[in-house]
Amino acid sequence: MAMHSWWLFAATVFFISASPGPNMLHVMTRSIEQGLAQSIWAMLGCFAAVVSLLAASAAGLTAVLVAVPTAFMVLKLAGAAYLVWFGYKAWVAEVSSDDADGMMTVPVAPSRWRLFRTAFSIGISNPKALIFAAAFLPLFLDPARPKITQFAVMIATFGVIEFSWYFTYALGGRGLAGWLQLPARRRLFNRVTGGVFVVFGLAIAGTRA
Numbered sequence: 001m002a003m004h005s006w007w008l009f010a011a012t013v014f015f016i017s018a019s020p021g022p023n024m025l026h027v028m029t030r031s032i033e034q035g036l037a038q039s040i041w042a043m044l045g046c047f048a049a050v051v052s053l054l055a056a057s058a059a060g061l062t063a064v065l066v067a068v069p070t071a072f073m074v075l076k077l078a079g080a081a082y083l084v085w086f087g088y089k090a091w092v093a094e095v096s097s098d099d100a101d102g103m104m105t106v107p108v109a110p111s112r113w114r115l116f117r118t119a120f121s122i123g124i125s126n127p128k129a130l131i132f133a134a135a136f137l138p139l140f141l142d143p144a145r146p147k148i149t150q151f152a153v154m155i156a157t158f159g160v161i162e163f164s165w166y167f168t169y170a171l172g173g174r175g176l177a178g179w180l181q182l183p184a185r186r187r188l189f190n191r192v193t194g195g196v197f198v199v200f201g202l203a204i205a206g207t208r209a
Contacts (some may be wrong), residue, residue, distance in 0.1 A: 049123025
């Protein structure tokens with residue numbers, strides 16, 4: 001992979017990753033709820049999911065999904081259903097009543113494994129990322145060089161940039177945490193984020209291979 005191709009790839013990925021999606025929204029929400037340190041486990045879960053999808057695409061899973069439409073349909077509907085369910089859970093999440101100071105009670109923190117597992121499930125539930133990777137990654141391949149090495153470099157680059165944006169969104173979440181201390185604001189936030197996850201799920205359900 002030539003250096004100028006790598007720079008072009010990195011710049012493109014930078015702007016692609018910056019756009020808000022289920023992973024970014026989830027990391028930001030976890031940062032608001034649990035704090036920056038705990039949200040790192042959510043970042044790692046989303047990161048593992050993204051790298052897994054990119055590696056699977058590079059390994060040829062995308063070709064299988066395209067060749068067998070039923071397989072893609074099953075994965076797509078399963079992923080969409082999970083995001084819709086997650087959005088519903090956010091929408092109906094209970095918000096603690098005001099205490100004597102008018103502040104919300106801090107919820108019990110989930111385990112690190114649960115933070116990682118939930119984030120991974122959200123990240124892996126988008127099979128259209130496989131199709132995107134299959135169309136995007138080959139654009140930057142140099143036919144004269146080993147493909148495996150080039151795919152490894154691109155996946156590593158994508159992962160580092162993606163994780164950097166997770167951290168940026170998490171910092172933004174911490175900035176919102178104080179404003180969301182009031183139950184009414186938190187309830188509104190839960191319903192907005194829940195609605196967005198439902199929209200993401202419905203959008204995935206409408207994706208064609």
